Amino acid sequence: MIHFSNMFLVLSEILEGSGGLFDINATLPLMALQVVLLTFLLNIFFYYPVTEILDRRKAYISDSLTSATRMLDKAELLSNEYEERLVSARQEAQDILTSSREEAQNTVRLEVEQAQKDTQKLIDESTKQLNIQKDLALRTLQDQVDVLSEQLKAKILAG
Secondary structure (H helix, E strand, O other): OHHHHHHHHHHHHHHOOOOOOOOOOOHHHHHHHHHHHHHHHHHHHHHHHHHHHHHHHHHHHHHHHHHHHHHHHHHHHHHHHHHHHHHHHHHHHHHHHHHHHHHHHHHHHHHHHHHHHHHHHHHHHHHHHHHHHHHHHHHHHHHHHHHHHHHHHHHHHHO
16 A cells, blocks of 8 residues: 555656646645545445344344244144144034933933832732732631531531
């Protein structure tokens, strides 16, 4: 950089003219060239790397945001699916409970009906047996009454 400035000093000494207050000499182009050169160097060594880092950071943030959005959508989808499964499982459990309750009630009703039939059959059999025993007892009593009547009649006639 010193090499360029020496050249500009030599160039400015050659171009110097009368030295008035508003004279335009080589200083103005030299300053313009320094500004352009400084801008160029700043762009190369500072602005481009910083811009590149900012662009990478922006891309990383954008990718992360996109990935997070995808994950959130997937999580929401899974959550909805599990809620549907839960509702389905609850309904299925409710149906099973209702079915089991109805089946148990039917089983109890059938057992009660069978017990009533068995009880009625036992009552009918007992009644039949009692009637048979009653008839047998009446016949036996009738025979005994006939025997006793004959004996009484024989004693009364004998005596």
